[in-house]
Amino acid sequence: MAIEAMKKTAIDNGIKKIAMPQIGAGLDRLEWSKNRGIIQKVFEDTDIEILVCKV
Known part of the structure; x- marks a missing residue:
């Protein structure tokens, strides 16, 4: 899953904050x-901060 790969990349590289749009909720029409x-x-066992940017 892409989210798990993102988590691994963040952990492996010492990334503590991630900003992203509401992935999957635009053209993909997911809830x-x-x-x-x-x-x-996926991120509940980390101290990584996720910031969701709404367009």
Whole structure:
């Protein structure tokens, strides 16, 4: 999964903050609330801060 790869990359490179758009919720028409839950679950065991930028 791409989110897990992002987590691994962040951990491997000492990244403590990630900014991203509401991924999957634009042209893909996925429900942001579900996507948000997946992101929270993947990163819950880290101290990485996720900032979601809304367009």
